[in-house]
Every structure is written in structure tokens, then in C-alpha cells.
Amino acid sequence: MIEKALVKRTSKAYWAWIAFLAALFAVGFAAYIYQMVNGFHVTGMSRDISWGMYIGHLTFFVGVAAGGVMIVLPYYLHNVKEFGRITVVGEFLAIPAIIMALLFVVVDIGSPMKLFNVYLYYTPHSMLCWDATVLPIYLILNIVVGYNVLQAENKGVKYGKIVKALAVFSIPFAFSIHIVTAWLYAGLPSRHYFLTAMLPAKFLAGAFATGPALIILICFILNKLTGFDAGKTAIDRLATTVAYAYTATIFMVICEFFTAFYSNVPSHKAALQYLFAGYHGHDQFVPLMMVFLVLVVVTLVIMIPRQTRTNYKLLGFGCAAAFLSMYIEKGLTFVIGGLSETPFGTIAPYHVTVPEVLIIVGIFALGILIASILFKLVVVVKKDMDLGAFPQEDRAALPMKYVAEYNKAHGIVEEVKAPAVEAEADAE
Amino acid sequence: MEMNRRKFLKLGTAAVAGLGVAAASSNPAVAAAVNGSYKESAGKKSDVTWGMVIDMKKMDEATLNKCVEACHKFHNVPNIDSKKDEVKWIWGETFEHLFLDEVHDKMGDKYKDMNFMTICNHCAEPVCVRVCPVKATFMNAQGVVGMDMHRCIGCRNCMAACPYGARSFNYKNPRLYLDEINPSYPTRMKGVVEKCNFCSERLAVGELPLCVEEAGGAIIFGDINDPNSAVSKAIADNFTLQRRTNLGTKPKVYYIV
Amino acid sequence: MKKTNMIIGLVIFAVLVTVPFWSSFVSPANGAAPEVSLDTPAINQMAEPKCVEDVEWMRAHHMDLLNDWKVEVVREGTRVYVAADGTEHLASLQNTCFECHSNYEDFCLKCHTYSNVNPTCWDCHVEPTVVGGAN
The missing domain is CATH 1.20.5 (Single alpha-helices involved in coiled-coils or other helix-helix interfaces)
Structure with a gap:
């Protein structure tokens, strides 16, 4: 089936896009080689801020991957049929998102040739170890489920019971990948921006806004490029999900502010002060956080009232604002902000470097490349379905048992016997 | 040939798996055990929990520098002159930084700026050991929190976890920042985390840590579980502080102030 | 066709x-097979040159022995290795092996190059040549 993404209905523009992304990835890879040859001092990380942009991006993209469950869960557990058309988008979004998340771990590891020590010396009391467990499982589940669901659709049949069982099985994993990632931080004493029981809940709420917002954006883009129609009810339902989840996230951000500033405990305030106002003379993130605040207002104003939310022009803006604001809050500033106050009560600044940015761009390019191929596949398969029947050459390629099933489902009486077509092909 | 793709794949998988098993069972690394056995060095004390008291009344700037130099020289700790990438096992830090929960606004500068010897606390409840995904950081039977450099993957989770800033990551190739290499101790490579090991290589053969020897009485070292040891007596008879006791890490380094 | x-x-x-x-x-x-050199001052002084274990075993298993040492020494803190013949040795690559085999390039490296293995030991453990040649 995968060949459909590569040979069917492809255009020059599609291949140019793929080539462009591959080139960007190559640049990122070169930057990674540079980092490994020279050591991590070419990144912005330091003795004080030992985790930086990479781990921030890991956290954000684990969230994106988990966010897809906001389609998968209603569809498989509550039989929300409107999502049937785009569940595979949710599942396929998780694949590049987790691959990106895993790559952000790999580029952050100082001695990557020893990476598999994580499995060789499995250590359950380490949260990183659980991350290394649930992320690959969730990735495999999404590949298996997404591919099989789409393949069933491609053949005009319903996916099997095992596929559905795996899809349901993947739901707790979607939650667990982000919970485990939150616990990576929430269990560290003395890092007060991290040390809050609120963190897993805030992460999940943020993910359930980010994921669906990105899926809406992807549906819009696919619609623009290929005419793919996700269905109005599906988009509206997703938009509602974004509205609720986003509001809940902002509520939790406000809770963080309240606890820090009403209690007036200095170390609780430090990270928020550093990020939003500047602290001990370091204010490099303040402009970015002002952008975050503006985006929050834009998102809430668009996403909460039904009139604006159902206006698809505005909804596009709302979803983009929701996605970007969470990218700033979780991807760019969460990790660095939390580590900015050193164990000595001082503030350590973080200066992003060029190699670091290039590596991040490279991973983005690879993720978008994988996503482009997968979504191309989705669009082609859906389009074939929308045409009401398979084109003749595709039907000939179906195994006989599916042909019969397909014909029965569509009430088609076969005129040309499939084996005859095969025989012809052989003769050539 | 009656072999379709499915059968071929099945057969192929079975063949590869079979080869794998055969290879594993014939691999000498798996099959061979080491010929000999191990035993403890003569001077090693096993039934102890090592702890340290730093007497700040006796620890002056010169003594501290002597300790730092002896430690860093022996352990091949690179001398990297940048706050961002530096590596250090022992160093001096002001009271204000070291005891940040104890400082108040009106404290005089001469107290705030007192230079304290800073070192890994070898906590009894170490967060670094808890978070390490490969057990590269571990606690040995004598309570020393050690690093197994062979195993460290350089994830730096321990650095984010340590409430004492005791850990350094090799952001640069450390060999380029060593004037002289001590041939009896390994260096590190770039991409691993390191920290003070309480001189466990010396404790294993019945010697005291280097800083203790250099400090000439300003550092008392011994078994904190033995109430009659010099270190226990020093803790009992003096007013001592520990860093950030509110975090539950139970440090084993005490300061007489 | x-x-x-x-x-x-x-x-x-x-x-x-x-x-x-x-x-x-x-x-x-x-x-x-390459000829490895045993011509070092320490080995020359020995009346009857002998490694920790016998030569055949060392040739096949020195990597296993070192692997075992690194765990025992670093993690368990037991530093004395009692060989099959009862002799005791400090379990240390730099402080025991290199005492005799102070010719890294004519000993370790020769065989490793021949068998195309790249042990990572030398990333951290200081081979004698780095220090300016112990011999």
C-alpha cells in the first residue's frame, strides 16, 4: 500500500517538497556530526543548565504524539463515527511525532554508542527508563494500527478485531508517554518549577489541545492541497476539544502563578520571574513569553465562542496560535526555565547556538517528511474510496478473497475474471 | 518452486534465529567465565559508612586550594576555564551560595562571602542514583556514591536531579585540558558526567581521600555509623550544618562553622 | 533468459x-598474524615471563578478564584478582597490565589493528605512550 504515497497522484511539487525536506535533514545531520566530533560545548547547554532545547522538544513532541488520542479514544471507545474518517490521521501523526521525540533524545545523549545500556541495564526506578519503554511501544502500536486501518480501508473492508484491540490497547500508552515524561521532571527535588503534582495533568491538557489543533491544521492543509475533506462535524468536534483542553491548560498555568506568588516562596517564583519578567538581571526569555501571552489571548478569544470557533478562517488562526503558544511554553522554555535557577540560588543564562538550531531543524525536516509521506498515503487511499470504487488496475492487484468481499459490499458483478488479468500480466 | 513470499519469510526468520542462537552459544565471551576469583585489598574497611566533616574554622583559602589541586591533579580533572563547560570535583563556593536557605537579607558580607569547600555530599538518599537510567551512578556498600564511567550514556539526568550542583558533564574532550596526565588514574572522554568519588580507589586499599590528607586536620573523615569514630565525635561536639537538609537527601558531608 | x-x-x-x-x-x-613484542623492561627483568593467566587463555579471553575487572573494581570495590595459579594481582589496566606491557603500539595496537577491533578502553584509560613512554 505504501507505494501509493510514492507513485500515485504524485506531482513535481510533492517531490520538490520531499527533496527540500531531505536536504534540510542532511544539513541537520551534518550539524549533529559536528556536535559529536567537537563535544556538546557547541550547544547552549552548560554545567548549570544540563538539559536544554533538545529535551524541551522531546517533551513537546511526546505531547503532540499523545494528543492524537483525542481522536482515537472517542472513536474506538465511544463510537464517535464522525472521527472515523480521520482516526488514521491521529494515528499517523503520532508516528513522526514519536520518531522526532526519540531523535531529540538521541541527539541529547552524550555517548550515543552506549545508548542501548538503557535496555541492557534496565533500571525501573529511573523515569528515563520508563520513557525509553513506553515511547517505542507507542510508536510500534501506532504504526501497526494506523497502517492496518488504512490498508483495510484501501481494500474496502473493515479492520480486523486484533487491530481494534491494539488500537484500544494504545490508548493508555498515549496517556502514559506524557505522564512518564512529566514525572521525569516532577520528581526532582529543588527544581521548583518542575516539582509540582500538577505537571502530568498540565502536560496532558496541553497535549490534548496541541494534538487536535495540529490535526485540524493538517486537515486544512490537506484540504487546500488535495481537496481532502475531513468532514465538518469532525472538525467542529475537534475544535471543541481544543477549546476545552486549552482552557484547562491555561487554568493550570494560572494555578502555577497563584501558588508561586501568593505563597511568595522565592524558589517557587524564580523560574516564572526569570521567564516572564527577568530575574537577577537575566531576561532573555521575556520577549518570547510576551508572545506566548498574546497567543494565549488570541487562542482563547477565538476558541471559546462558538461563532468564532466554527468560522474556519478564524479556527485556522486559533489552532495555529494554540499550537505555537504551547510550543513556546512546553518546547522552548519549560526545561530551560526550570533549570535556570542553579542549586546555588543564582540564575544561569542559556544561549542557543547555531549547531543546536540546525540539528533541531533537521529533526523537524525528517518529521515533516515522514508526515508528508504518510498523509499523502492517507489522502490517496481516501480519494480512491471517495471515487466509489477502485480503479481497475488496483482491483486487479487485490487478493481474490478481498475482491469477492469488495464486490459483495458494493454489489458489483464482475465481468472480467481476476485470474485472466493475472495471466495476461504474466504473458508480457 | 512452491514457495510464496510468506513461506520464504517464515523460513528465513527461523534460519536467522537459529544462526543467532548458534552464534551466541559459541561466542567465547558468553561461554567463558573468568579463571580466577577476587578478594578485598588488605587495608579495605568493609563494614563502614563513610562520612566527612569539614571544619571551616581550620579550612582557609590556602588549604582549600591545596585540596583542590591534589584532587584534580590525581584524578585527571581537566582545567577548563569557562563557567559553561567547566569540570570540577572540589571547589570553593560562598556561604551565600552553599547555604542559600540559611542566608537572610541583612547578613553581613563577611559571612555571606565566606569561602566554603564544596564537594559531592554522597547522600544517603541520592537523587542522582534514583534517576540514572543505567545505574552508572550507584551507591556502594560503604555509602559512597560512585560513577561507573564505562556505563554512563551522558543523558545528564543526574545533573538536573542533583540539588547540590556537584556534577560536571564533559562538554569538551578533557584530555585537551590536562597539562599533565596522571598515568595511574584514567581520564574521562567527552560525553560523560563525572563528580567526586570520595577517592574510592584509595578507600579500597585502606587510604584516606586525598583532600583529607592535604587538609591537615581541617577535614575529618571516617565511619559515621561508629559513635566512637573521630568523625562522629566531631559532629557530636560541634555545631554543624549540612546543605539543604529539607530535601530529604541525607547528605554525609557536615560543616563546622 | x-x-x-x-x-x-x-x-x-x-x-x-x-x-x-x-x-x-x-x-x-x-x-x-602479527608479531606482538614482549620486549619491554619489565618483562625482560622477569626470570620467567608470565602474565596474569597463562598465555593461551589471555590471548583468547583478555577482553573478558578486563570486562570482569572493570565491574569488580568500579562497582564492587574489590581490587585484588586471584589468578588460577593462586598468584594475586591488582586488578587494573593502567597499573597492572601496563606495568609489563608498556609498549602499547607494539602489543595492544598491533593485534587490534589486525583483527579490526576498536576497543574504547583508550578513550579514558591512559596508554603508556600518551605519558611519554614508560619504557
């Missing part, structure tokens, strides 16, 4: 992929 092409292709592939095996028959000199 197709099938013959396929078979020819397969044969070419098989020949190319086995180059490392048959090339050693074509020119045996390339495959000859």
Missing part, C-alpha cells in the same frame, strides 16, 4: 561479498 541473468547476478554478488575470505588465500601475507 531472465533466470540466467538472475543467476549470473547472484554469482557476481556472492563472489564480491566473500572477498575478505578468498582474498586471504590469494595473497596469504595479508592474512598473517
Whole structure:
């Protein structure tokens, strides 16, 4: 089936896009080689801020991957049929998102040739170890489920019971990948921006806004490029999900502010002060956080009232604002902000470097490349379905048992016997 | 040939798996055990929990520098002159930084700026050991929190976890920042985390840590579980502080102030 | 026609992929085992040169021994290795092995190059040549 993404209905523009992304990835890879040859001092990380942009991006993209469950869960557990058309988008979004998340771990590891020590010396009391467990499982589940669901659709049949069982099985994993990632931080004493029981809940709420917002954006883009129609009810339902989840996230951000500033405990305030106002003379993130605040207002104003939310022009803006604001809050500033106050009560600044940015761009390019191929596949398969029947050459390629099933489902009486077509092909 | 793709794949998988098993069972690394056995060095004390008291009344700037130099020289700790990438096992830090929960606004500068010897606390409840995904950081039977450099993957989770800033990551190739290499101790490579090991290589053969020897009485070292040891007596008879006791890490380094 | 092409292709592939095996028959000199040197001051002083374990065993298993040492020494803190013949040795690559084998390039490196292995030991453990040659 995968060949459909590569040979069917492809255009020059599609291949140019793929080539462009591959080139960007190559640049990122070169930057990674540079980092490994020279050591991590070419990144912005330091003795004080030992985790930086990479781990921030890991956290954000684990969230994106988990966010897809906001389609998968209603569809498989509550039989929300409107999502049937785009569940595979949710599942396929998780694949590049987790691959990106895993790559952000790999580029952050100082001695990557020893990476598999994580499995060789499995250590359950380490949260990183659980991350290394649930992320690959969730990735495999999404590949298996997404591919099989789409393949069933491609053949005009319903996916099997095992596929559905795996899809349901993947739901707790979607939650667990982000919970485990939150616990990576929430269990560290003395890092007060991290040390809050609120963190897993805030992460999940943020993910359930980010994921669906990105899926809406992807549906819009696919619609623009290929005419793919996700269905109005599906988009509206997703938009509602974004509205609720986003509001809940902002509520939790406000809770963080309240606890820090009403209690007036200095170390609780430090990270928020550093990020939003500047602290001990370091204010490099303040402009970015002002952008975050503006985006929050834009998102809430668009996403909460039904009139604006159902206006698809505005909804596009709302979803983009929701996605970007969470990218700033979780991807760019969460990790660095939390580590900015050193164990000595001082503030350590973080200066992003060029190699670091290039590596991040490279991973983005690879993720978008994988996503482009997968979504191309989705669009082609859906389009074939929308045409009401398979084109003749595709039907000939179906195994006989599916042909019969397909014909029965569509009430088609076969005129040309499939084996005859095969025989012809052989003769050539 | 009656072999379709499915059968071929099945057969192929079975063949590869079979080869794998055969290879594993014939691999000498798996099959061979080491010929000999191990035993403890003569001077090693096993039934102890090592702890340290730093007497700040006796620890002056010169003594501290002597300790730092002896430690860093022996352990091949690179001398990297940048706050961002530096590596250090022992160093001096002001009271204000070291005891940040104890400082108040009106404290005089001469107290705030007192230079304290800073070192890994070898906590009894170490967060670094808890978070390490490969057990590269571990606690040995004598309570020393050690690093197994062979195993460290350089994830730096321990650095984010340590409430004492005791850990350094090799952001640069450390060999380029060593004037002289001590041939009896390994260096590190770039991409691993390191920290003070309480001189466990010396404790294993019945010697005291280097800083203790250099400090000439300003550092008392011994078994904190033995109430009659010099270190226990020093803790009992003096007013001592520990860093950030509110975090539950139970440090084993005490300061007489 | 197709099938013959396929078979020819397969044969070419098989020949190319086995180059490392048959090339050693074509020119045996390339495959000859290297001569490692035992000519170091410490070994020369020994009345009867002897390694920690006997030579045959060391040749086959020195990597296992070092692997075992690194765990026992670093993690367990037991530093004395009692060999099969009862002799005791400090379990240390830098402080025991290199005492005698102070000629890294003529000993370790020669064989490692021949067998195309790149042990990571030397990333951290200081081989004698780095210090300016112990011999």
C-alpha cells in the first residue's frame, strides 16, 4: 500500500517538497556530526543548565504524539463515527511525532554508542527508563494500527478485531508517554518549577489541545492541497476539544502563578520571574513569553465562542496560535526555565547556538517528511474510496478473497475474471 | 518452486534465529567465565559508612586550594576555564551560595562571602542514583556514591536531579585540558558526567581521600555509623550544618562553622 | 533468459561479498598474524615471563578478564584478582597490565589493528605512550 504515497497522484511539487525536506535533514545531520566530533560545548547547554532545547522538544513532541488520542479514544471507545474518517490521521501523526521525540533524545545523549545500556541495564526506578519503554511501544502500536486501518480501508473492508484491540490497547500508552515524561521532571527535588503534582495533568491538557489543533491544521492543509475533506462535524468536534483542553491548560498555568506568588516562596517564583519578567538581571526569555501571552489571548478569544470557533478562517488562526503558544511554553522554555535557577540560588543564562538550531531543524525536516509521506498515503487511499470504487488496475492487484468481499459490499458483478488479468500480466 | 513470499519469510526468520542462537552459544565471551576469583585489598574497611566533616574554622583559602589541586591533579580533572563547560570535583563556593536557605537579607558580607569547600555530599538518599537510567551512578556498600564511567550514556539526568550542583558533564574532550596526565588514574572522554568519588580507589586499599590528607586536620573523615569514630565525635561536639537538609537527601558531608 | 541473468547476478554478488575470505588465500601475507613484542623492561627483568593467566587463555579471553575487572573494581570495590595459579594481582589496566606491557603500539595496537577491533578502553584509560613512554 505504501507505494501509493510514492507513485500515485504524485506531482513535481510533492517531490520538490520531499527533496527540500531531505536536504534540510542532511544539513541537520551534518550539524549533529559536528556536535559529536567537537563535544556538546557547541550547544547552549552548560554545567548549570544540563538539559536544554533538545529535551524541551522531546517533551513537546511526546505531547503532540499523545494528543492524537483525542481522536482515537472517542472513536474506538465511544463510537464517535464522525472521527472515523480521520482516526488514521491521529494515528499517523503520532508516528513522526514519536520518531522526532526519540531523535531529540538521541541527539541529547552524550555517548550515543552506549545508548542501548538503557535496555541492557534496565533500571525501573529511573523515569528515563520508563520513557525509553513506553515511547517505542507507542510508536510500534501506532504504526501497526494506523497502517492496518488504512490498508483495510484501501481494500474496502473493515479492520480486523486484533487491530481494534491494539488500537484500544494504545490508548493508555498515549496517556502514559506524557505522564512518564512529566514525572521525569516532577520528581526532582529543588527544581521548583518542575516539582509540582500538577505537571502530568498540565502536560496532558496541553497535549490534548496541541494534538487536535495540529490535526485540524493538517486537515486544512490537506484540504487546500488535495481537496481532502475531513468532514465538518469532525472538525467542529475537534475544535471543541481544543477549546476545552486549552482552557484547562491555561487554568493550570494560572494555578502555577497563584501558588508561586501568593505563597511568595522565592524558589517557587524564580523560574516564572526569570521567564516572564527577568530575574537577577537575566531576561532573555521575556520577549518570547510576551508572545506566548498574546497567543494565549488570541487562542482563547477565538476558541471559546462558538461563532468564532466554527468560522474556519478564524479556527485556522486559533489552532495555529494554540499550537505555537504551547510550543513556546512546553518546547522552548519549560526545561530551560526550570533549570535556570542553579542549586546555588543564582540564575544561569542559556544561549542557543547555531549547531543546536540546525540539528533541531533537521529533526523537524525528517518529521515533516515522514508526515508528508504518510498523509499523502492517507489522502490517496481516501480519494480512491471517495471515487466509489477502485480503479481497475488496483482491483486487479487485490487478493481474490478481498475482491469477492469488495464486490459483495458494493454489489458489483464482475465481468472480467481476476485470474485472466493475472495471466495476461504474466504473458508480457 | 512452491514457495510464496510468506513461506520464504517464515523460513528465513527461523534460519536467522537459529544462526543467532548458534552464534551466541559459541561466542567465547558468553561461554567463558573468568579463571580466577577476587578478594578485598588488605587495608579495605568493609563494614563502614563513610562520612566527612569539614571544619571551616581550620579550612582557609590556602588549604582549600591545596585540596583542590591534589584532587584534580590525581584524578585527571581537566582545567577548563569557562563557567559553561567547566569540570570540577572540589571547589570553593560562598556561604551565600552553599547555604542559600540559611542566608537572610541583612547578613553581613563577611559571612555571606565566606569561602566554603564544596564537594559531592554522597547522600544517603541520592537523587542522582534514583534517576540514572543505567545505574552508572550507584551507591556502594560503604555509602559512597560512585560513577561507573564505562556505563554512563551522558543523558545528564543526574545533573538536573542533583540539588547540590556537584556534577560536571564533559562538554569538551578533557584530555585537551590536562597539562599533565596522571598515568595511574584514567581520564574521562567527552560525553560523560563525572563528580567526586570520595577517592574510592584509595578507600579500597585502606587510604584516606586525598583532600583529607592535604587538609591537615581541617577535614575529618571516617565511619559515621561508629559513635566512637573521630568523625562522629566531631559532629557530636560541634555545631554543624549540612546543605539543604529539607530535601530529604541525607547528605554525609557536615560543616563546622 | 531472465533466470540466467538472475543467476549470473547472484554469482557476481556472492563472489564480491566473500572477498575478505578468498582474498586471504590469494595473497596469504595479508592474512598473517602479527608479531606482538614482549620486549619491554619489565618483562625482560622477569626470570620467567608470565602474565596474569597463562598465555593461551589471555590471548583468547583478555577482553573478558578486563570486562570482569572493570565491574569488580568500579562497582564492587574489590581490587585484588586471584589468578588460577593462586598468584594475586591488582586488578587494573593502567597499573597492572601496563606495568609489563608498556609498549602499547607494539602489543595492544598491533593485534587490534589486525583483527579490526576498536576497543574504547583508550578513550579514558591512559596508554603508556600518551605519558611519554614508560619504557
